[in-house]
Amino acid sequence: MGSDVFEISINFVKMVAIFLLMVNLVPMLVWVERRGSAFIQNRFGPNRVGPLGLIQLAADAIKFLFKEEFIPPKGNKALFLIAPIIALIPGAIAFCSIPLSVPIEISAFEMFGSQWGPYVFPFQSFEIGIGIVFVLGVSSLGAYSMLLAGFGSANKYSLYGALRASAQMISYELAMGLAIVGILIVYGTFDFAEMIAAQQGPLSIPLFEADHVVNKVLGILPNWGVFYQPVGFILLFVSVFAETNRLPFDLPEAESELVAGYHTEYGGIKMNMFYIGEYGHMMVASALIAVFYFGGYSLGTTLDTILVEGTIVPNMSALFASLLNLFGSGWEQSTNLINVVRAFVFHGIFMAKILLFLWIFVWVRWTLPRFRYDQLMDLGWKTMLPWALANTILTAFLMLFLR
């Protein structure tokens, strides 16, 4: 966790803060969904409780907390109670292992009379060298929450919904894994930070020289993964809809089909935990798409140097330095402050990309009709898996010829 007290405490605070970030983003997402769906359907959403209806979610959370705890008498009590907890955990753990910004480098400084050495804090809860393999594994554990919830409620419809949902989830994990394999072939590393670093610079085709007119024209665009793997992007994007049981793949939750699927018998705070888990998975999926295909927390080298490093970071650090000068002195020259502000600005860029993808999730949900179950399984096995395989083979050949 760290070598001395300062590092250990900062790491601990960081872990808690990132977890709370994920959990607190969920009410915001629910608000976005309700207002956004209302906007798409040409009606008002909740707009009475507080400005723009923002406090509606707090009211809903309090209402959920006070609801009656109902456990089906014939069901399996232990499994019924464990399932919502298992729904929360994979999304949280997976989100904690994705780097949300540049690492913060703190050089040696003095505080409380002793020297604290130079540190490097990665902007994630824990750092595992295998990156994407861990995230894939932990996301696939989300299937257990559906199965246990469906089995623990002594309800035929819940069981059917649970079996359908988990079968759908493990079918689309294949296409998702193969799309990710395409990206791994392009970048050659499992680590997220290295993938983001490889997406700096302008786009170019290695066959032509740097001065060729094709490369000059393409150089306007940043070196993002979506230009290297367009088919992979579409495959991953569709697969994560199926993984998180969002429309158009949400037959297991459809009201006209299965009442409410595997969370029929749940009410109150346990139902809320399922939603936190679903939105957590959506956040992890958006973060993955942003990291793989859209450059993560960076905007491409030219915009980075001009906009971020040139204007935003110095201005904001000057602002904070003038604020902190009320407490101490000499904060303008502190490179530590500039590093911290820089990390948070990049984090803001990353969150903007994640929020864009989350809005696309909400947008698609309220626009498209849902698939029938056999159409869904046909799509997963007969369409997406062959396309993913073809994408992998094509990428491997291209990488072989271009190296």
Added chain:
Amino acid sequence: MQSTEALVSVGLNHYLVLSALLFTIGALGVLLRKNMIVILMSIELMLNAVNISFVAFATYLDNLDGKIMVLFVMTIAAAEAAVGLALAVNIFKNFREVNIRFFEHLRG
């Protein structure tokens, strides 16, 4: 080794004993349980124990072949679980019974 040192510093011995314990638990599950699915699960437990042993040797002998064997063993275990479950589902559909004592006498 001194007895306290054997407990305190974990070495290759410990991983092999762990692997042996898991393997015997799995073997006992295969021999003593009557439910067909639990027998399949005990087979998975045995394969896991073997995986631990492979990776421990790979780490301690600074060799990568053990880790590659683990990949092969995992793939074969997954394939065998799939086929075993398909067979179990077929048996259940035909006989409505997964207790192996029912099938002991080669009848029918």
Added chain:
Amino acid sequence: MSELDILFYILSSMSVLFGALVVLTSSPIYSSLYLVMSMLSVAGIFMTLNAPFIAGIQIIVYAGAVLVLFVMVLMLFDLKRETKAFTKGRFSGFLKLVGAGLLCGFIAGAAYESVSLIMATSEEIPTNIAAAAETGFSPTTNSIKEISKLLFTKYLFAFEVLGLLLLVVPIGAVALSRVAGGTHAKH
């Protein structure tokens, strides 16, 4: 006692405990859930053995796919008759205990003794994790590259045969569970 030692003891006792519970529980669904916990503990043990890639693959393949399949099949079966896990009888029960103890003792003793044989053949093998960590395990990214290099050169034939196996097994599974007339046939 370093942290890796404590972690090893916690994870190994968890995996042995859950493994024993798999065999001893009479309800098959609880058995499968205990097996999931055991697999996750074994993934943790792979992490302490400095093989994070294998740990990730263990979670993806075993805990995330194979055991989901087991749990789904068990939920479809809906086994109502939960008779006792083991056959009855005091003498057979005693024989089972004695046999279990003997088997356990044989294998554990053999494993323990074999290590001294291996140590006798080579002097440079470090005997505990801390010492081995100092001699320098290869870092993760290097070891994944090395694994894949070995996989595609030395073990290429086995790799291709494995691909063929993965092709044959789904065909076999589908052929075993085929219903006359296809999926949409009326019974």
